[in-house]
Amino acid sequence: MAAEQGIDPIHQFRIEPIIPIHIGGLDLSFTNSSLFMVIVLGLACALMILGTSGNALVPGKIQSAAEMSYEFVGNMIKQTAGTEGMRFFPFVFALFMFVIFSNIVGLVPYSFAVTSQIVVTFALAILVIAVVIIYGVMRHGTHFLKLFVPSGVSPLLLPFIVLIEVISFVARPISLSVRLFANMLAGHITLKVFGAFVASLLGAGAFAVIAPLPLAMTVILTGFELLVAVLQAYVFAILTCVYLNDAIHPGH
Amino acid sequence: MIDGVTLPEIANAHSQYAKALTSRYFIRNAPLWPNLDTRAPRLYKPAQSGDVEALALSAPRESDLAEQPNQDDDAALHARLARLSTSLDAQDQASSDKAKTDLGNNTLGGAMSLGFRVLTEFVAGIVVGALIGWQLDVWLKTSPILLIVFLTLGTAAGFWNVYRIAVKPTGRGPL
Numbered sequence: 165m166a167a168e169q170g171i172d173p174i175h176q177f178r179i180e181p182i183i184p185i186h187i188g189g190l191d192l193s194f195t196n197s198s199l200f201m202v203i204v205l206g207l208a209c210a211l212m213i214l215g216t217s218g219n220a221l222v223p224g225k226i227q228s229a230a231e232m233s234y235e236f237v238g239n240m241i242k243q244t245a246g247t248e249g250m251r252f253f254p255f256v257f258a259l260f261m262f263v264i265f266s267n268i269v270g271l272v273p274y275s276f277a278v279t280s281q282i283v284v285t286f287a288l289a290i291l292v293i294a295v296v297i298i299y300g301v302m303r304h305g306t307h308f309l310k311l312f313v314p315s316g317v318s319p320l321l322l323p324f325i326v327l328i329e330v331i332s333f334v335a336r337p338i339s340l341s342v343r344l345f346a347n348m349l350a351g352h353i354t355l356k357v358f359g360a361f362v363a364s365l366l367g368a369g370a371f372a373v374i375a376p377l378p379l380a381m382t383v384i385l386t387g388f389e390l391l392v393a394v395l396q397a398y399v400f401a402i403l404t405c406v407y408l409n410d411a412i413h414p415g416h
Numbered sequence: 417m418i419d420g421v422t423l424p425e426i427a428n429a430h431s432q433y434a435k436a437l438t439s440r441y442f443i444r445n446a447p448l449w450p451n452l453d454t455r456a457p458r459l460y461k462p463a464q465s466g467d468v469e470a471l472a473l474s475a476p477r478e479s480d481l482a483e484q485p486n487q488d489d490d491a492a493l494h495a496r497l498a499r500l501s502t503s504l505d506a507q508d509q510a511s512s513d514k515a516k517t518d519l520g521n522n523t524l525g526g527a528m529s530l531g532f533r534v535l536t537e538f539v540a541g542i543v544v545g546a547l548i549g550w551q552l553d554v555w556l557k558t559s560p561i562l563l564i565v566f567l568t569l570g571t572a573a574g575f576w577n578v579y580r581i582a583v584k585p586t587g588r589g590p591l
Binding site: 332338343347391 | 528541543569570573574577
């Protein structure tokens with residue numbers, strides 16, 4: 165029975181209501197996903213509040229972590245979107261902290277990876293694209309549509325190029341959300357499968373001798389997943405900056 | 417008296433130097449954390465010698481004072497400030513360069529993220545093209561012409577995305 169449970173690698177992504185709330189036919193239950201979103205928010209807020217409350221000239225550990233995350237995101241925005249992009253700092257920083265904390269918290273055994281749900285990552289990606297479109301139209305008006313019309317293209321090819329540009333713009337939220345979701349989903353499934361191998365091999369008589377092999381693989385994969393967790397948060401944030409740069413300078 | 421400079425003058429230069437340091441630090445960070453302004457008095461307490469040492473910034477060198485013993489304190493201070501600005505800028509530059517290479521394309525992580533980015537951008541272009549064509553076919557009842565047309569365009573968009581990544585991995589403006 166225990167082995168059978170271990171072999172079901174999808175079970176970890178099941179959404180289970182903790183406090184059922186139904187309003188007018190809508191299921192608004194407080195689920196395990198919601199619980200971990202609250203935990204992630206709490207951890208990110210705790211880092212920044214504790215990190216900025218000391219105000220030491222020579223920072224301690226938490227203050228260093230808070231300042232490093234600030235500088236990291238700040239530099240990232242300045243490099244990709246210029247100093248003008250710094251007005252989006254709160255937005256990008258909040259996104260980055262949410263994604264990186266949910267990725268890392270999701271790696272803790274028995275926890276729930278919020279970013280392994282396509283609904284969550286797609287909502288974040290749509291939010292980014294909505295900010296890009298709304299800010300671009302607010303700031304540049306119809307000039308924002310120049311984003312889809314590259315300069316120096318012959319009039320004969322222009323309709324095709326515009327269509328291709330529109331398709332590639334529409335593809336952005338999809339690639340942004342699928343990348344994060346697929347990385348987290350695949351990583352968690354792989355970890356679970358290798359963990360299940362250990363359990364099955366231990367229960368398979370003489371084959372228990374090779375059980376340490378998948379165990380070692382699980383250890384390696386955990387380190388690898390830690391890298392992926394940080395990297396995907398970075399990629400999500402830097403692509404947000406690149407897209408925001410389009411909203412700031414659509415003519416490029 | 418050291419080389420024609422009195423001790424109070426040296427002390428004054430020291431304190432102005434420390435003030436310049438802290439004010440520079442404050443100005444660098446002020447626009448970024450405006451709501452921390454109220455905490456400024458605590459953050460930027462009068463610099464003590466220990467603090468300056470902790471910042472690992474050099475005190476005025478004896479040679480500076482010895483070089484121009486007859487000139488104004490102001491000139492010496494300006495020279496030191498200029499040196500400080502240059503070193504701060506160099507530090508900024510170095511840290512931003514470091515950030516660029518930290519998760520850049522030179523590491524395993526950078527290469528992996530770039531590869532996955534290429535994959536998803538390419539697939540997303542094709543999928544979006546196919547979905548648009550299919551939906552337009554349903555609405556205009558022209559199946560399967562528009563599906564084929566938009567699938568082709570979507571593939572082109574996928575290649576175009578990959579080309580753009582190859583030209584400018586994460587630089588300014590993918591367009």
